[in-house]
Amino acid sequence: MTREIREIAVVAFAQTGHRRTSEELSEVEMLMPVLHDVLARTGLKAGDIGFTCSGSSDYLAGRAFSFTMALDGVGAWPPISESHVETDGAWALYEAWVKLLTGEAETALVYAYGKTSPGDVREVLTRQLDPYYVAPLWPDSVALAALQARALIDAGLTDERELAAIAARSRTAAAANPHAQLRGATPPGDPLVAPLRTGDCPPIGDGAAAVVLAAGDTARRLCDRPAWIRGLDHRIEAHSLGVRDLTDSPSTRLAAERAGAFELPVDTAELHAPFTSQEVVLRRALKLDLPGAEEVRINPSGGALAANPVMAAGLIRLGEAAARIQRGESDRALAHATSGPCLQQNLVAVLEGDAQ
Amino acid sequence: MTKEPVAVVGIGQTKHVAARRDVSIAGLVREAARRALDDAHLAWADIDAVVIGKAPDFFEGVMMPELYLADALGAVGKPMLRVHTAGSVGGSTALVAANLVAARVHRTVLTLAFEKQSESNAMWGLSLPIPFQQPLLAGAGGFFAPHVRAYMRRTGAPDTIGSLVAYKDRRNALKNPYAHLHEADLTLEKVQASPMLWDPIRYSETCPSSDGACAMVLTDRTGAARAPHPPAWVHGGAMRSEPTLFAGKDFVSPQAGKDCAADVYHQAGITDPRREIDAVEMYVPFSWYEPMWLENLGFADEGEGWKLTESGLTELDGGLPVNPSGGVLSTNPIGASGMIRFAEAALQVRGRAGEHQVDGARRALGHAYGGGAQFFAMWLVGAEPPAR
Numbered sequence: 056m057t058r059e060i061r062e063i064a065v066v067a068f069a070q071t072g073h074r075r076t077s078e079e080l081s082e083v084e085m086l087m088p089v090l091h092d093v094l095a096r097t098g099l100k101a102g103d104i105g106f107t108c109s110g111s112s113d114y115l116a117g118r119a120f121s122f123t124m125a126l127d128g129v130g131a132w133p134p135i136s137e138s139h140v141e142t143d144g145a146w147a148l149y150e151a152w153v154k155l156l157t158g159e160a161e162t163a164l165v166y167a168y169g170k171t172s173p174g175d176v177r178e179v180l181t182r183q184l185d186p187y188y189v190a191p192l193w194p195d196s197v198a199l200a201a202l203q204a205r206a207l208i209d210a211g212l213t214d215e216r217e218l219a220a221i222a223a224r225s226r227t228a229a230a231a232n233p234h235a236q237l238r239g240a241t242p243p244g245d246p247l248v249a250p251l252r253t254g255d256c257p258p259i260g261d262g263a264a265a266v267v268l269a270a271g272d273t274a275r276r277l278c279d280r281p282a283w284i285r286g287l288d289h290r291i292e293a294h295s296l297g298v299r300d301l302t303d304s305p306s307t308r309l310a311a312e313r314a315g316a317f318e319l320p321v322d323t324a325e326l327h328a329p330f331t332s333q334e335v336v337l338r339r340a341l342k343l344d345l346p347g348a349e350e351v352r353i354n355p356s357g358g359a360l361a362a363n364p365v366m367a368a369g370l371i372r373l374g375e376a377a378a379r380i381q382r383g384e385s386d387r388a389l390a391h392a393t394s395g396p397c398l399q400q401n402l403v404a405v406l407e408g409d410a411q
Numbered sequence: 412m413t414k415e416p417v418a419v420v421g422i423g424q425t426k427h428v429a430a431r432r433d434v435s436i437a438g439l440v441r442e443a444a445r446r447a448l449d450d451a452h453l454a455w456a457d458i459d460a461v462v463i464g465k466a467p468d469f470f471e472g473v474m475m476p477e478l479y480l481a482d483a484l485g486a487v488g489k490p491m492l493r494v495h496t497a498g499s500v501g502g503s504t505a506l507v508a509a510n511l512v513a514a515r516v517h518r519t520v521l522t523l524a525f526e527k528q529s530e531s532n533a534m535w536g537l538s539l540p541i542p543f544q545q546p547l548l549a550g551a552g553g554f555f556a557p558h559v560r561a562y563m564r565r566t567g568a569p570d571t572i573g574s575l576v577a578y579k580d581r582r583n584a585l586k587n588p589y590a591h592l593h594e595a596d597l598t599l600e601k602v603q604a605s606p607m608l609w610d611p612i613r614y615s616e617t618c619p620s621s622d623g624a625c626a627m628v629l630t631d632r633t634g635a636a637r638a639p640h641p642p643a644w645v646h647g648g649a650m651r652s653e654p655t656l657f658a659g660k661d662f663v664s665p666q667a668g669k670d671c672a673a674d675v676y677h678q679a680g681i682t683d684p685r686r687e688i689d690a691v692e693m694y695v696p697f698s699w700y701e702p703m704w705l706e707n708l709g710f711a712d713e714g715e716g717w718k719l720t721e722s723g724l725t726e727l728d729g730g731l732p733v734n735p736s737g738g739v740l741s742t743n744p745i746g747a748s749g750m751i752r753f754a755e756a757a758l759q760v761r762g763r764a765g766e767h768q769v770d771g772a773r774r775a776l777g778h779a780y781g782g783g784a785q786f787f788a789m790w791l792v793g794a795e796p797p798a799r
Binding site: 159291 | 490510
């Protein structure tokens, strides 16, 4: 289908300093400074925004309708055009992008937040699994990621040394990221669920992030170098781990194709890989291991291995990629977000800056 | 840049009941989706994307159940998006799906909303634990009863108006084979004698707790031209939200509801909703919300809504039929209830509502609300393609 795509860009990004615990703050208190920050970067007020969309999870908050408290913080008065997705904020950005594509809005505010510290996040995430056949067994998120890592090692696609190197590279890169939770190289650590060591796993932490999208000339007015969304797509795979090849991510590859990621090389890739082994899967699916791709900077922010506020970590990948374009450190970047066990659902965005 | 017109070409519902113990959650949603595809004469492969909605995940005890439902809804290899905007979610979900077609991102989209409330206790699922809320606020009725009382005080409406709505909607439900409550022997006297639950709301003036799903197939002009049955065309759609509590909030007639309706009417070119709209499916979980929303949506002047109800105007054979399907008062799988309103409005303009068809319906409004009367989603559908 040929169509004229409306020019839409990320024009601002803000995030919390992600922390192991934020027990002295409610979700709203954690989010508010980020909303103020992202709006201040554009000079817009909440009332100027054409569409607002957020991503969060009641299961992390421990109460129904938890997103309504955050909306109170946004200051939805006079009433605003607004929606919410019960998943990572990257999908809230997708919904807002579609809204802007229709021409019904010129700007959008997207935010996401998650506090994983109050509960046992490994146990909480087991509630995502098939409620009849899998969830009753309580396989936790680290155990499932370990199954995936074992499949990769058994297939000869990686080894524990490479996984340790991914962990070290990510946290070393995060030393330059003041928002990251783990900054600077950390030892591989003890085995947590073999073959994964603590160093292969994301830190548990709390955080929030927000992005402002704008269309066409509005984007140019709000930002010196907008990060234009050249393509954006997401795909889901079967839920049952038994019918998936855990060493591959066909949904990531298909989303990347649909987003135009393979049409031109990218210089930066922000991948939402909470576990080192998942970066291996994503690099293969995104052809970042092929000859010629050596120059691509992978997760210069440190990625989810350096800070993993669940429900915000995917949106942060899009924000970090856009921020690099805005700073002139990237001209064409790929950003990826994931949801579900073992990379079940994946989103890929291609962002570009105008010629410098 | 112009938007692609959006058509509803397939609609499917489950028979809503208190407990569907014969099917899993996946079985429930697949049943509605399959019926929507059959209505459109389409197969799973014809669907480009799936947009799914439901209310809080605690109702079934499954976190982000769309992940587990990807297979059942034929979404593997496709985009699948999950919306959650409280009680308005069924409407919001349909609007998000419609935007995918309007923006020409996809051509044919399956949208579905469900709730399987028998998996838990919905009233306590809605009653937030300390420290979020004072402990004596049990269920949605406890939240909304004071606002109903405020409406009665403000307008001087007689105590019996609510019972008229409940009796009408339950009788309409007898003509709708998918409705949950089929109370053939209900009388107005029985409604008025039913136990007081949350003063002034009586037992027979409240919605049931249902298991059910509703699905629609939305498509573009090309898809509509191939459809085997007349489509419903989307003439306008909007969402509006306002905070839960703030000084000056009008719980009786929230500003977000007025703004949302005004936006939809503007898009559809409606200037006199009472005369230009032929049928309304509005979200009435407690009987008194019919007169309250009649005012909020511009069908009646402030303080006059109850008079329209009392006059019989909102009966199935009245001048402005409201909830010909029996409404939320007869069927309430919470996450699906908004989509059922949207789908029933579409059935009316397609002329496919069966026994509860409003004669000659050409334009119909679907309405949903949620949270503390703070989230609104509406669409206006017509039998003809939109003029602009």
